[in-house]
Amino acid sequence: VILTVTPNPAIDMTWSVPRLVQGNSHRVVAGSTRAGGKGVNVARVLHGQGRAVRAITTVGGATGVEFSADLALAGLAHRSVPVAAPTRRSVALYDEARSETTIVNEAGACPSAAEWRSLTDAALELLPDCRCLVGSGSLPPGGPAGFLADLVRAARTAGIPTVIDTSGPALLAAAQAGATLLKPNAEELRDATGELDPVTGARTLLALGARSVLVSLGARGMLLVRAGDAVVRSARLPTPLTGNATGAGDAAVAAVAAVLAYDDDGDPERLLRLATAWSAAAVLMPLAGDISPSHPDLAARVVVEVEG
């Protein structure tokens, strides 16, 4: 089983409006509500591709009740750690005329020290039986930067690969802890390392201790840089796809976890090809956590280049 840990999950609410006009009142039929947060999206993608997965998240308040009910509806195995603060919400208003989404994300409330401990304990308890540990998403404001790093260390000790998709000090700490793969986007990488060039930024994370870094570049594809490997591999589709980029990074993380969990040959080109294809397949779907069934065709079209 693949474990995904989401320290700051959200209930994602989406409303579609023919034309959004600021200051106006709009009447719509009904919105959709879905349990979200990056690690939950990763788990959805893996579940959709038939991989055994379990999502570990905090859950709190009335929004937490909705969150858990939605995961149950999706048939996603879930370990919820009760916290006092309500699960945060994310609001997306989709303007149909402009194909443009306006998003308001709540930052999320920080769990107490005891609640952080319970979340760590839940992950550690399930760790021995897992094939890969994924830690995805931001920490709530004030959260301990070393939370995911501690899980990485425990997984390393147990010989379990780790995939971490986070930002800021938590990203640096996960690198220092020796994560198997880090998946920042170009902006997160620049913010965390201070390096403008993504390859230099990735090498900075390797120097800290990470084993590999997959940098997502949006429509320009992805870069993979590995410790002890001088070459830089890049991958992209010959023609970029247009659609909904939300969840594309989560699909890439899911692909990486699927490869690392059940495939020990560690072929970097295969990993890059699958990550790029699943990511592109997510762009074709309206909701984060879904990928288009066309992903095998996309994988066949991915162009991988090796430099250096």
Add this chain to the structure above:
Amino acid sequence: VILTVTPNPAIDMTWSVPRLVQGNSHRVVAGSTRAGGKGVNVARVLHGQGRAVRAITTVGGATGVEFSADLALAGLAHRSVPVAAPTRRSVALYDEARSETTIVNEAGACPSAAEWRSLTDAALELLPDCRCLVGSGSLPPGGPAGFLADLVRAARTAGIPTVIDTSGPALLAAAQAGATLLKPNAEELRDATGELDPVTGARTLLALGARSVLVSLGARGMLLVRAGDAVVRSARLPTPLTGNATGAGDAAVAAVAAVLAYDDDGDPERLLRLATAWSAAAVLMPLAGDISPSHPDLAARVVVEVEG
């Protein structure tokens, strides 16, 4: 006790953003969630002014659980009628820089025939002990236009005054049923009667059977027209207030209900003065259902004019 019946309640969610930019992603601390819908706002205002009140609404789904929990938190007596469809949601994004609110309202799902019957039964069961019946807000799409009218007829038979704040065919039906007071705004009155002039529109509703019509004109105050009374009374503050107009009409309805429930002298100027003051006091508050404690001062400043 005053009963308020809300056929299409909502859970009102509000997020405040320093500057809302369409197509952008915004991070905010947390939003607020509140049980809403016009009749619920009326009940909140009355409860806040120490009047015994009970809110009758449908309640459904996960949003219905949140809805009921919020009413309990507010200490509002509530009779909830379970329905299959989730309680609808209303989203407000407040742009702090522009003092402007962008709203998305779900239309709401229509209860089944049996659920409408249960809602009617709940109101009829509580009717004998009440002093005034308020029916407020839109019907969900496909709802029976005669729903509030049926309650008006039952209340008339029992000698209980009724205040109805609705629109379209439901407004006309309530007039035909002989409602004690109808409270459309100028636009609703025009849409329902086809008359551009609010006094002519109000007289149309009186001709159908309503006993009186209070027309809210926004910052221009209110008009009161009564059956068998040739004069038209208008009321306004000498200088209009600026603020949040959401809930101003509900506060006017609350004032009318407070007067009709416990005050049989039916002095039209007193009614108009109180409705205008409570409505203005609602404009001063950020959330619908609250009125400023300055309402007695505002009432003293209201200018009432009698014409015709």
